[in-house]
Amino acid sequence: MLLITIVVAIVTVYFGAGFLGGRPVPELIRFAQFGFFFNEFGKYARPTFVDLTFYTQENNIGGLAALGALITHPSSILATVVSLRSSLIVSAVIITLTIGIVGTVLGFPLALFFGVMGSERVTPFPFNFLFRGVMSTIRAIPALVWVFIYAALVPLSPLTAMLAVATDTIGNLGRLFTDELEEIQDGPIEAIESTGASRVQVINFGMLSQVSSSFVAWTLYILEINTRIAVSLGVVGAGGLGQYIQQNLNLFNSFRAGAGLVTLLILVLSIELLSSRLRARLRPSEHDSKGIIESIQDLADGRRWLGRGSKGQ
Numbered sequence: 001m002l003l004i005t006i007v008v009a010i011v012t013v014y015f016g017a018g019f020l021g022g023r024p025v026p027e028l029i030r031f032a033q034f035g036f037f038f039n040e041f042g043k044y045a046r047p048t049f050v051d052l053t054f055y056t057q058e059n060n061i062g063g064l065a066a067l068g069a070l071i072t073h074p075s076s077i078l079a080t081v082v083s084l085r086s087s088l089i090v091s092a093v094i095i096t097l098t099i100g101i102v103g104t105v106l107g108f109p110l111a112l113f114f115g116v117m118g119s120e121r122v123t124p125f126p127f128n129f130l131f132r133g134v135m136s137t138i139r140a141i142p143a144l145v146w147v148f149i150y151a152a153l154v155p156l157s158p159l160t161a162m163l164a165v166a167t168d169t170i171g172n173l174g175r176l177f178t179d180e181l182e183e184i185q186d187g188p189i190e191a192i193e194s195t196g197a198s199r200v201q202v203i204n205f206g207m208l209s210q211v212s213s214s215f216v217a218w219t220l221y222i223l224e225i226n227t228r229i230a231v232s233l234g235v236v237g238a239g240g241l242g243q244y245i246q247q248n249l250n251l252f253n254s255f256r257a258g259a260g261l262v263t264l265l266i267l268v269l270s271i272e273l274l275s276s277r278l279r280a281r282l283r284p285s286e287h288d289s290k291g292i293i294e295s296i297q298d299l300a301d302g303r304r305w306l307g308r309g310s311k312g313q
Contacts, residue, residue, distance in 0.1 A: 115177025
């Protein structure tokens with residue numbers, strides 16, 4: 001069975017690559033620019049951080065010396081941050097973090113509303129499917145599409161990316177909230193109802209009280225994913241670290257693009273490690289605190305970069 005699975009996988013990849021490449025695989029291999037690819041990859045491994053701040057850029061300070069300049073000239077950090085320029089790494093990182101954090105905070109209230117109302121424990125069937133349908137519709141449209149939809153409202157910018165992340169949060173986080181409510185215990189609900197409590201009190205003290213920690217844990221998880229989405233949105237011109245990397249790749253500034261990639265790696269790993277630690281404390285029976293190896297392995301999960309790594313999707 002294993003051998004058959006491997007053969008099927010190889011055949012699928014072989015003919016799929018040929019179909020997408022528009023020519024047989026042997027021709028694709030023959031015309032591939034392996035030399036150019038490995039040459040550029042080698043440049044990525046030797047990043048220059050000359051665009052770290054205004055000071056390093058104006059004085060053409062690269063390499064580890066640029067990192068030292070952050071300590072010796074801290075005033076340049078503030079000036080770089082307030083400039084909101086995606087052409088500077090420090091500013092680009094702050095823009096990316098702001099998109100992810102503000103987008104999550106903005107989407108949370110509606111995610112909570114639709115998530116709670118989408119549960120059959122709160123809203124009777126089939127009316128709960130009205131709320132589930134809204135969340136499903138939102139999830140069906142990737143954040144990369146939402147950012148262009150909102151471009152009709154405001155020009156393509158970090159603000160557009162923030163609105164796209166907030167909308168994506170409503171669908172993804174709301175679905176997680178709904179699923180969590182479906183798994184709560186009946187005991188506390190019956191105890192609250194026996195006291196003559198109103199429906200709102202039953203929902204608040206009998207249902208939401210059981211899942212409050214879980215809701216916070218899932219919000220942290222979505223925040224982690226939203227940071228990756230913010231980077232992906234930057235690639236299409238919405239600002240932040242993704243835009244910095246894309247611009248330098250387009251101009252074949254491989255050493256500077258490498259600096260952006262290294263910064264991206266550090267940023268994503270830091271947020272994932274922090275998020276996993278916090279979630280492990282909130283829900284010790286369901287979340288294991290990740291180590292550095294597990295976090296690095298998760299970088300290969302493309303669904304998280306596009307907001308498709310959530311439970312129940």
